[in-house]
Amino acid sequence: MSSDPWGRVDETGTVYVRTADGEQVVGSWQAGSPEEALAYFERKYEGLVVEIGLLEKRVKTTDLSAKDAQAAIDHIREQVDAHHVVGDLDALRVRLDKLVELVEARREERKAQRAKQSDEARHAKEALVAEAEELSQSDQWRAAGERLRALVDTWKGLPRLDRKSDDELWHRFSHARSAFSKRRKQHFAQLDAQREEARKTKERLVSEAEALSNSTDWGVTAARYRELMSEWKAAGRAQREHEDDLWNRFRGAQDVFFAARSSVFAERDAEQSENLKLKEELAEEAEKLLPITDLKAARAAFRNVNERWEAIGHVPRDARPKVEGRMHAVERAIQEAEEAEWRRTNPEARARAEGLTGQLQAAVDKLRGQIEQARAQGNNARADKLQRELDGRQALLDQAQKGLQEFGG
Template sequence: MSSDPWGRVDEQGNVYVRTAEGERQVGSWQAGSPEEALAYFERKYQGLEAEIGLLEHRVRKTDLAAKEAQTALDHLRAQVVEAHAVGDLDALAKRLDTLGGEIETRQSERRAARAKAQDETRAAKEALVAEAEQLAESNQWREAGDRLRALVDNWKALPRLDRKSDDELWHRFSHARSVFSKHRKAHFAALDSEREQARLVKEKLVAEAESLSDSTEWGPTAAAYRDLMTQWKAAGRAQRDAEEELWARFRGAQDVFFQARSAAFSERDHEQGENQHAKEALLVEAEAILPITDLKAAKAALRDVNERWEAIGHVPREVRPKLDGRLNAVERAIREAEEAEWQRSNPEAKARAAGMTGLLQAAVDKLQADIDKARAAGNASKVAKLESELAGRQALLDQAQKSLQEFSG
């Protein structure tokens, strides 16, 4: 019989291993010595020990999945329990127990990490959903659309949650995008309708503008173009291509009219400049009539000037008041000469002047007689009063006599 600390071989060749629960037979050996039998079963132990060491390394040094590690652990535990090997099987079982605790700890840590990651993912997706729902009501179509596309990319980059939670959040997210898309589509459909209406209005305005381009009614047509421009601005914008084409036609029609008007105004300005020079020459001739020495000749000369003045035509607006003022001054001088002549030759006025002169002379003579009487009576105060009255009547008499002399001039 042969033995070591962990096993023995009896006389019949049966091999036993010692454990904390006692001995158990692990095999038999008939082909050699007991020492060879123990050595064979010890090598089996060493092989089992090596497998446990390898599993320890994988659990502690690699990212071996907990489920795979647990499966390998359970397999080795079964091997240790039923091992046909000689060695410290209890030590191997303890190592496996220790390793089992480590695997369980790692499982707990990984479950916690997964739970934390899920919570973070849930929070991230809820934030994406909240932002998408807010953007769904935006009318900043380009900015909001770009942001929603970026949110989709962010969503795809996040891990999935449990199916129920992930589906619920995705439904809200997708609904928000659909609401935004619906609003945007309705907005642009309305915008297209408005632009089509604007195109129709502007086509009519262009047709009217083109019909006016050959007009020579400068003032009314320019006013009509201003009104058309007001209507153009109020009509809104058509689609870009149509807007550009219609505007080119509208502007072109205006250019034709205003260029023609500018040419006509240039010709008119030249003609009016010539007219100005002609009227200035006439004014020199008219002003030579003054001072008036022969009223009849002066009136005839002015009539001739007026006839030629009217025949000349328009002058620039800015010089018209000055020119008219100079001619009016000559006309006014002749009218005043006519008035003075009439006054001198008016019998009724002369008679009235003579009558007034006679009345004033009689009054002056009476006052002079009253003064003489008062002075003779020694009434100095009455003399002073009458002399004051006499001075006033004498002044009126002098004026009346002067007027009467003008009738006789």
Template structure:
């Protein structure tokens, strides 16, 4: 009988493997020496060792999934348990047990990673849905809002998937937000179309009136009405672009016809009024000779004559009217002020009041002079000082009052 630490060959050629529970027949060998039989069955054991080592390397060095690893472990375990091989089969099973524990750890880690990935995916898609709902409820910038909604749909498609139930619930909200946005946008533009149609009808009326006025020669009243029509046009808002452009062209065309005709009429009239302007320029030069005013009464008489001639000269062109009228009014104002000053100077009542003021001040000064003398004689310094100060003030007032009275006289 030939033996080995892990097996033996009986005299009849039966091959056994030794285990902790006893020997087990793994085959028979009739073709050669017993040593060859043991070597043959040891090679089968070595093949199993090689498979176990390869699985250990894959589980250690690659991202082999726990499920794939466990499937390989179960297959190898079945092969080892019923193996027709000679070797330490129980040692192989212990190595497979260790691999099974490693696979379970990987399974737990993969479950945790998957749960983390699902959580992150859920958070990403909840953020996308929340923004989509905000856009659907709040935005009134329809172009940018529509573009942002399309971007959010693309972000949803690109985002990782989470649990099926959560995915379906979030997509239901996403789809509802997109539909709500589309309904709000359609309602807005439908209402906008109605508003634009009302505006178009209103502006049609404004255009019709503008065109009816374009041949008017009532320049002032019609120009004022055109300004009112323009204010109404601006306040009405905008119709759709094509109608707005067409209506504005008609409205502006009617205005241009009227104002061009008015400008031509004014230009013709201004040419006729140039003689009037030259006459008033000559009158203005004569009026300037009254300044500075020496004799207000004579200046007023001369200015009255010039004013009659000024009015008789008639209207002047608009571009020179303000300048001429302003210069003449300035001369009139200067003469008027000179008359007022002359009247105030020669007014008997004013002279009487001025004379009365002078008399009162002189009387007050005489009294103060007596008080000064008394205070000086009695040696009362305080009364002397007070009386002297009052006396000085009254003398200054008297000088001014006498000057005013002299000017009046």
């Protein structure tokens, strides 16, 4: 008979293993010595030890599910309970019990982790729904559309919730996207209608602009082109494929008209500049008549200058006041000379001047006689009074004589 601390072989070849509950039959060994029997069943025990060790490592270091881990534990426990090995079976049971506790702990840990992930996923999806619902009212069609597509990708990367919660949130999320798509579709449909209306309006404006391009009614046509431009801007944009072509035609028609007008105006400006030069020469000629010494000759010379002036066409508008002002100054000087000549040769005015002068002269002579008489009588007070009156009459007489001289008297 042979034995070791955990098992023995009796004389019949029966192999036993020692446990806390006493000896248990392992099996019968007839093929060799008892030592070989114990060695064989001990190797089987070591196999269980290795298997348990590997399972412990898998449970601790891999994502082995609790269900699969428990099935593996149960499988090993069946082998331990079958007593077909020799070794410390109680120690294996202890390790298996601890492994069960570890699996359960990992199960709870994963459950908590899943609950946390689910909670985070719920919050994340609720945030996506809230943002999608806000974006559904946006008018930033391109940016909002791109952001909604990005939200869908984010949603797909999140874990699913329980079916009810997930379906409810997805329904809100999908509804927000649909609402935005509907509004965007309506917007662009309306925009297409507006652009079609703008195209029709601009076709009409182009037709009128092209019809006016050969007009020579410069002022009226230029004003109408300004009105057409205002109408063009107010019409809004047509479809992209039409807008540039319409604009090129519209602008081309205007260019034809304004180029022709510019050419005519350039010729006119050159002519008016030459006219200005001629009128400035005539104004200088007229100014040489001043000061007027011979009214008749000055009047005839100015008439000749003025006739040549009238024969010259327009001058540039900004130069007109200055050059015309020079001619008007000479004309006023001649008019003032004519008025002075008229006053000097007026018979009625001359007669009135002569009468007034005679009356004043008689009064002065009378006063002188009275003064001489008063002084001869020694009445100096009367003489002084009369002298003061004489001084006043003499001043009036001097003024009247001066006026009479203007009449050549």
